[in-house]
Each structure stands twice: as structure tokens, then as C-alpha cells.
Amino acid sequence: MAMAYASRRVLLLFLYVLVSISSTTFGFVERSWDEAIDLANQTVSLMTMSEKIGMVRGVGQFSSRCIGNITPPSRSFSVSGLNVTIPPLCLNDGPAGVRLGGTGVTGFPPAINAASTFSRSLMNARGVAIGEEFRGKGIHVHLGPAVDLMRNPKAGRGWEGFGPDPYLSGEGTYQTITGIQSTGVSACVKHYSTYNQEHWRYGLNANSDDRTFREMYWWPFMKSVEANVSSAMCAYNQLNGTSSCHNAGLIGDEGPLRQEGFKGFMVSDWGATHDSAEDNANAGLDMEQPGDFILIGGGVFSGLQSAVNSGEVSQARLDEMVVRILTPWFRLGQDSGFPDINFDAQNPDGSGDLNENVNVRTDAHTALVRQIGSASAVLLKNNRTSGGGGLPLTKDLKTIAVVGYDAQQLDLNCAGGLNECNTGTMVIGWGSGSNNVAFTVPPIQAIQDFASSFATISTDITSNDLSGGPAVAKGKDLALVFANAMSGELGFYQIVDGNEGDRNDLNLWFKGGSLIEDVAAVCNNTVVVVHSVGPVPMSSWNNHPNITAIIYAGAPGEQTGPSLVDVLWGAVNPSGRLPFSIDDDEASYGTEIVYGLDPFPVIDYTEGVFLDYRYMESKGITPVYEFGFGLSYTEFTYSSLQSSVSSTSATFSFTLTNSGSTDGTEIPQLYLGFPTSAGEPSKVLRGFDDIFLAAGASQTVSMTISQKEMSIWDVVQQEWVVPSGTFDVYIGASIKDIRLTSSFTR
Numbered sequence: 001m002a003m004a005y006a007s008r009r010v011l012l013l014f015l016y017v018l019v020s021i022s023s024t025t026f027g028f029v030e031r032s033w034d035e036a037i038d039l040a041n042q043t044v045s046l047m048t049m050s051e052k053i054g055m056v057r058g059v060g061q062f063s064s065r066c067i068g069n070i071t072p073p074s075r076s077f078s079v080s081g082l083n084v085t086i087p088p089l090c091l092n093d094g095p096a097g098v099r100l101g102g103t104g105v106t107g108f109p110p111a112i113n114a115a116s117t118f119s120r121s122l123m124n125a126r127g128v129a130i131g132e133e134f135r136g137k138g139i140h141v142h143l144g145p146a147v148d149l150m151r152n153p154k155a156g157r158g159w160e161g162f163g164p165d166p167y168l169s170g171e172g173t174y175q176t177i178t179g180i181q182s183t184g185v186s187a188c189v190k191h192y193s194t195y196n197q198e199h200w201r202y203g204l205n206a207n208s209d210d211r212t213f214r215e216m217y218w219w220p221f222m223k224s225v226e227a228n229v230s231s232a233m234c235a236y237n238q239l240n241g242t243s244s245c246h247n248a249g250l251i252g253d254e255g256p257l258r259q260e261g262f263k264g265f266m267v268s269d270w271g272a273t274h275d276s277a278e279d280n281a282n283a284g285l286d287m288e289q290p291g292d293f294i295l296i297g298g299g300v301f302s303g304l305q306s307a308v309n310s311g312e313v314s315q316a317r318l319d320e321m322v323v324r325i326l327t328p329w330f331r332l333g334q335d336s337g338f339p340d341i342n343f344d345a346q347n348p349d350g351s352g353d354l355n356e357n358v359n360v361r362t363d364a365h366t367a368l369v370r371q372i373g374s375a376s377a378v379l380l381k382n383n384r385t386s387g388g389g390g391l392p393l394t395k396d397l398k399t400i401a402v403v404g405y406d407a408q409q410l411d412l413n414c415a416g417g418l419n420e421c422n423t424g425t426m427v428i429g430w431g432s433g434s435n436n437v438a439f440t441v442p443p444i445q446a447i448q449d450f451a452s453s454f455a456t457i458s459t460d461i462t463s464n465d466l467s468g469g470p471a472v473a474k475g476k477d478l479a480l481v482f483a484n485a486m487s488g489e490l491g492f493y494q495i496v497d498g499n500e501g502d503r504n505d506l507n508l509w510f511k512g513g514s515l516i517e518d519v520a521a522v523c524n525n526t527v528v529v530v531h532s533v534g535p536v537p538m539s540s541w542n543n544h545p546n547i548t549a550i551i552y553a554g555a556p557g558e559q560t561g562p563s564l565v566d567v568l569w570g571a572v573n574p575s576g577r578l579p580f581s582i583d584d585d586e587a588s589y590g591t592e593i594v595y596g597l598d599p600f601p602v603i604d605y606t607e608g609v610f611l612d613y614r615y616m617e618s619k620g621i622t623p624v625y626e627f628g629f630g631l632s633y634t635e636f637t638y639s640s641l642q643s644s645v646s647s648t649s650a651t652f653s654f655t656l657t658n659s660g661s662t663d664g665t666e667i668p669q670l671y672l673g674f675p676t677s678a679g680e681p682s683k684v685l686r687g688f689d690d691i692f693l694a695a696g697a698s699q700t701v702s703m704t705i706s707q708k709e710m711s712i713w714d715v716v717q718q719e720w721v722v723p724s725g726t727f728d729v730y731i732g733a734s735i736k737d738i739r740l741t742s743s744f745t746r
């Protein structure tokens, strides 16, 4: 016994070392698409019918190592001198880190906070780090990124994606995929398409006209093809009256993804096959997942073999399905040296097989999560007063109150891997897009670690008690008041405090707004921290004279506390920007969640391309805080705009200067105003950058608008067409803070 135990320890240690080495030096050879297709083609030509069927039929999710596997051939093939041994391909959640992968994984911030950084390099670094952890766990296909636009701010899974703007979402999609796939792990872009609310998702019909679809919901998927994405996932809902996984106009050869050059495989969302083997296979579905849950859909490929036998699905189509599944596996070199699956999603506590619970966390990943946390914190208000108010905080503040349950540790054991509760600080929403929260460092812990040596810290954080919180805050030099709002996935998951995935309203949970107001009434230096999955109402308290600062920290992932302390006390100068507009009134967003209909509702996307700021600008609505907004501890000036316009692109260069006295990062943004006749919103985001400048320093910044980015989708020509007329170019620090303008003509 003792021997066995010791050797197990040695083996685990050995595995850990192996993983640590492979995660820095992956050592895989990336092949071209053509080489990979050729190898896949040769391999498939050696397979029997039942081997092919095993490749395209899901296994799991309640009986498999990963949240989805396939059944590989039980033999090896000799192909072009290679020994091709196909593993039970592992597909696993989720977008923000390994879900159900044991405790040795990192809880990354979700995409909405990556969007909030407006930093391509951080978006990419996050993708690389996530890819490293998936690779370390032996996961071939990362089920992400989720790139669904936040069509309505209450959409339950809005935080899994990059917000309501297609351009920002497209850049986030591209950077995330190139980051993940640089580690040899396949990305699976999802959910294709128009999956924008949780209620009735298994069958609602989203009617989107062609132009709206192309310019909005399709745009991130278009960028995923540019990034060489390995796979895509068709959604639960219908688009235009046909379920996504049965919609040939969407997922078939004539659909936009294949037309754009997508060469990977199309997998169903788990249970999103509502039709029959021939319907789905002939429409363009290459793999069905999972194998063992049949909810409102699922399990249709149990009839695939007989559909092939009867000729309803051709042999060539079946071959094509398998080729498409094997192509990315060969392209990313997963046929050689890829780690074995070493976790068990059925036993995420590590209680199963010998080789489970490999630790893929690294100090570098922890540091990156902390960095993204602080880089995504948006400073919405900062009233620096002579009385010592405002940020960054100083060590002269000797009495500090910390108020609100959002400051305390969350329930780390809540619904194993689904995070279906809102019991403490909000670091990520709930559902399949959640991740391991075991390493969360809550705000209270980080504040105590940092400030206990120079200040007395009093707390009331076990609830949002409207008497206890203010009582603690009264008379203190500083009150830090925390409030949150959360949402998640519906599915068969839980309803959290009456919210069935989508939020019931925009409000902060558990009277968070009242708590903020009551604390501000008794403490003249109240700093508000909001953790939320999307916009929350703020106008009843944001101008309160005692509220000296407001930080919108979003859903920052496991290093939430340290990343906040970095911003509060000035180790990091905030540069996060809002990836959506914040307004009190849901009507300002121009869309609705459809809650109460039965049977499945039809949702017409009549708002067209006018989401969020695009809608608000067109209606003359001034939000409380606008898209792209965020303050800094320093100031930046913009000057000397120059343009260089060619037949295929337009480049704008300007000088950016840190004119304040603190080093910091600015997020210059470029908005394009199309010729009026084009029928576009008055301004659409078409460029951004993150530029670090030491105090007093200047730099030239250039942004290029490509031909496609100055085009609209022409529904008659079925092409991107540049409208003729005058284009206005706006460069500034938010959509409403324009510093430089230019124009060009087409």
C-alpha cells in the first residue's frame, strides 16, 4: 500500500513537471489546411463505416471524461508514414477556463472583461493562457469563444461574449482564437447563430434580416474564419424559422461560414439537434454532441448509420464530416505529443482515476488574471477633493469601512462548476460558461492584506443589511461599498434568486442601490465598487456628492480582490472602458428579452443594426455613462491628425500625449460615420488601441479602416459594398468624447 501511494505521488509529480514543460514549449508542428485535409482524407479512406459513425457521434456528457467525447477507431492507421492513432477527442467548457477540470485550473475573467480592456494584446494573452490550461488537461477542443452579441443587457449569457458591438466582439474573437490555437488547442466559436437570450432558447425563432445578420451577429464569426478557427457550434434556437443545426443556409456549403472559407467542423450545441440524422447531416452538421442527454433535442445521430445505408445521407457526406473533424486535429499537430486526457468531468474533485487533477495553474496565469482584472476595471467617477476624497487612495485614510456582501468570499462549493448562486463577490456568471472559482481572492481579503498595516478596517459584508452597513460606514475616513448583479445560463440549470438565466431587471441585486445610497448618506468619502455582468442603473446615486469614486469592475475572475486593490491604491492606473452603454432605463437599449410566451416565441430583430450606443445615438438618448467611457488618474491630449486614404483602406495617425503627472494607458477609439444615404448609425466603432505612456510622453498612434470596415452588406449583390459619399472620422476617448475629426470621400 505504502509503495503504491508513494509511486502515485511520484507519478503525479512527474506529470506535473511534464505539463509544466509542455505548457511553455508545446513543440507541435502546425500544418497548412491543405496538408491537414490531405492527411484527414487519407485516414478517412481507411476507416470502416462504424468507425466513421463513432467519429461523428458524441459520447457523454454524464458518462464521459470530458463534457463531450467521440468514440475513436480502436486501431491505428498508417498514413503517409505516420502512425495515426485517434484519441477519444475531448471537447470541454468553457470560454473562461477549464470547467469541471479539477481544482488545479485558473478562474479566468470572462470575455466581457477582456472586452473592457480594449487591449488586443491582453485578449490574446488570455487566449494563450486558457489554451495552455486546456492543453495541459488533454482537451483537444476548447468550447469557446462565445461571441454572441449582447443584444439586450439582461441576456443571461451576455457576459460570456464581448458585448453588443460587433467590431469590438470581432477583435476579441480573433485575438482569443489565435491565442488559444497557438497552443495547439482547437477553438470552437459559438453559438451560430442569433443566440441572444435564455428564455425559450431551445426553440425560439430569431428573425434577422440579411443585412442585420451580416453586419452584427455574423461579424465575429467572420473574424473567426480569418483566425483559422477549427470548429464552430450551431445554436439551440432557430434563425428565420429553421433550427440552427438544421439550417443549410447558415451551416451548409452555401452558408456564410463555408463561403467565407471555414474548413473545420460544425458541432451541435449540447442537445441542439431537433430534427433527424438526415436533416442535420445534410444541412451541414458534422458532429453531434453530446451522446447521453436528450432534452428538447439531441440523439439524432443514433439514426445516422441507417440514413447512410438507405442513401438519405450519402457516403461522401459522411466522409466529409469525418474529414472536417480530423482536419483541425492534424492542422494543429494534435496527432503527435498531445497530452492524454487527464481529468474526469464526472469527478471534478479528482476522486477518480490515477492521473487526475494535474495542476495546470501557473504563477504567470495568476498574474495575468490579476492584470486583466485591473485593466478591465472602469473608473466611472473620480472626485478628487481637498478633503482627501477620490482615487487613488492614500495611506492617510486611517479608518476604512467595507460594506456589502459582494466584498466577501463567494460559496466555493456552489453547484460544483456551475457557480449557480450569488452569495458573495461576483467574479463570473453561472452556467456552462462559468469556471472554477476555488482560488478566488475576494475584495475583503485583498483589502485586509494590503491596508491592515496602516488602517483600521471595519466590515459589514455578510449581507446588504441596510442598517448594519451604514452603521459601520458612519464617520469613517473611507467607505468602500460593494454591490453586484449576476446572470447565467438557463438550460436545465438553476434559477438564481428568481432569475431564470436572463436577468429579470437591470437592478443591482439584494437592494444594492439602496445600500450605496444609505452608506453615502453617512460617509462623505464613499467609493462604490460594482461587480456586474452588464449595465445596472446608477443615476439615483452616481452624482451624490459623498460618492467620491465609482469603479465598474465587471466580472473580473479569481484575482478580483488583488486587481481591485491595485487600482484603488494606484499601483495600476485604470484604463478599462465600457464595452456597452450604462443607462437606468431598459427602453434606452431598444430591445427586449421575451419572457412569458409559450410556445416558443418569434423574436423579430426589428432594431436592425441599432444596438446599444448605435440605438441611443439615433434616438438622441444620452446614457448615464456611454460606450467606450472610462477615466484615468492622468490626462491625455490628442493632436495632429493626419490621414492617408487609398483605394482599399484609410489610415489615420495622430499624436497622443500623456499630459498629466501619472504614467498610464489611454484607449483611443476611432468611430466612423457613414454617408447618410447608407442608413448606418451616426457613429460605429472601427478602431481602438491601448497605448501606455509615461507622464509627459507622446506617441504617434495609427489606425487603419479596411475596405470591409467601411462597407455595408448589400443584400442585392450579396457583397460588402462601400457606399459613395462622405465618411466622417471621429477619434476620441469615448463615443461622446471626440477629440479629433476628419473625413474622406468615396
Ligand SMILES: *[C@@H]1O[C@H](CO)[C@@H](O)[C@H](O)[C@H]1NC(C)=O
Pocket (backbone or CB within 6 Å): 041, 042, 044, 045, 316, 319, 320, 323
Ligand atoms: C479524398 O479526396 C478525393 C479527391 O478530392 C475525393 O475524391 C475523396 O472522396 C476523398 N475521400 C475522402 C474519404 O474524403
Ligand SMILES: *[C@@H]1O[C@H](CO)[C@@H](O)[C@H](O)[C@H]1NC(C)=O
Pocket (backbone or CB within 6 Å): 076, 083, 084, 085
Ligand atoms: C501506433 O501507435 C499506437 C499508440 O501509441 C501503438 O499502440 C501502435 O503499436 C503503433 N503502431 C505502429 C505500427 O507503430
Ligand SMILES: *[C@@H]1O[C@H](CO)[C@@H](O)[C@H](O)[C@H]1NC(C)=O
Pocket (backbone or CB within 6 Å): 208, 209, 210, 213, 240, 249
Ligand atoms: C431571413 O429571412 C429573410 C426573409 O426571407 C431574408 O431576407 C433574410 O436574408 C434571412 N436572413 C438570414 C440571416 O438568412
Ligand SMILES: *[C@@H]1O[C@H](CO)[C@@H](O)[C@H](O)[C@H]1NC(C)=O
Pocket (backbone or CB within 6 Å): 032, 033, 178, 226, 227, 228
Ligand atoms: C490562417 O491560415 C492561413 C493559411 O494557412 C495563413 O496564411 C494565415 O496566416 C493564418 N492566419 C492566422 C491568423 O493564423
Ligand SMILES: *[C@@H]1O[C@H](CO)[C@@H](O)[C@H](O)[C@H]1NC(C)=O
Pocket (backbone or CB within 6 Å): 385, 386, 387, 388, 389, 390, 524, 525, 548
Ligand atoms: C469628510 O468630513 C470630514 C469632517 O468634516 C473632513 O475632515 C474630511 O476631509 C471630509 N472628507 C472628504 C473626502 O471630503
Ligand SMILES: *[C@@H]1O[C@H](CO)[C@@H](O)[C@H](O)[C@H]1NC(C)=O
Pocket (backbone or CB within 6 Å): 475, 520, 521, 522, 523, 524, 525, 545, 546
Ligand atoms: C455626506 O456625509 C456627511 C457625513 O460625513 C453627512 O452629514 C451628509 O449629510 C452627507 N451628505 C449627503 C448629501 O447625504
Ligand SMILES: *[C@@H]1O[C@H](CO)[C@@H](O)[C@H](O)[C@H]1NC(C)=O
Pocket (backbone or CB within 6 Å): 383, 385, 389, 543, 544, 545, 546, 547
Ligand atoms: C465633489 O466633491 C465636492 C466636495 O465634497 C462636492 O461639493 C461636489 O458636489 C462633488 N461632486 C460630485 C459630482 O459629486
